[in-house]
Amino acid sequence: MTQISRDDVQHLAQLSKLQLDDDEADALAADITKILGYVEQLDELDTENVEPSYQVTGIKSVWFEDEVQRSDVGREALLELAPEAVENQIKVPKVL
Template structure:
């Protein structure tokens, strides 16, 4: 079993950029110890005869062919719609 110290919780809080009061540190220490104890209990389970489960809902991905379709508009027609153009491109105001 793992024992989480207050220094461990302070270190985790610092890494997470959290500012915790002493009461919050103590509560988080208890919570983390409970979580680690639960994970330790799970690691003791015998799962040798249990099949891995990756998908439980039975849903499958529906794929479609990725087909490039020629649109009705070509480059020249789209450029003609732009208020200003330069060098075969749409001219926009400078943004800094």
Template sequence: MSITKEEVQHVAHLARLEFSEEELERFTEQLAQILSYVEKLNELDTSQVEPTYHALKLTNIFREDEVKESIPTEEALSNAPQRENGFFVVPKVIK
């Protein structure tokens, strides 16, 4: 299965990435290679096989819903590129 430059550009947008023309060429080629390698999986009939999303059969891990000590706001914000009055600052989203 091949992948086009346009598709790569679309996926890049979904992933919030952008590429130069040169990168786009290279990624298109490498992704095509990798996708053609994984085609191999189609040799197997899996129509009757349940998928595994998790290696252990642990389900419904509950805990008490109680208030516990957490990281103070200042510390939680300490790595934010921009912050103000205890909030994260983002570029304006409403025009």
């Protein structure tokens, strides 16, 4: 059975962009180990030569006409949603 450690959880948290303290990480390590242990029962199923079902109603790629669609929602309304906006742009702290 797969064992997930605190370090594994912190690595996953990094991939998932989540800040966790050590207590949270320990609790999640126990939970995730348990959940992976449960889902691993799928190994009992023979799925050789079986195609995966990512989409269940048979719809294939649906295309739009290549035309500009005007949204009802304007730039002002969207910028108002941003926690910080300056001169028509959304402001974030430095990237590096």
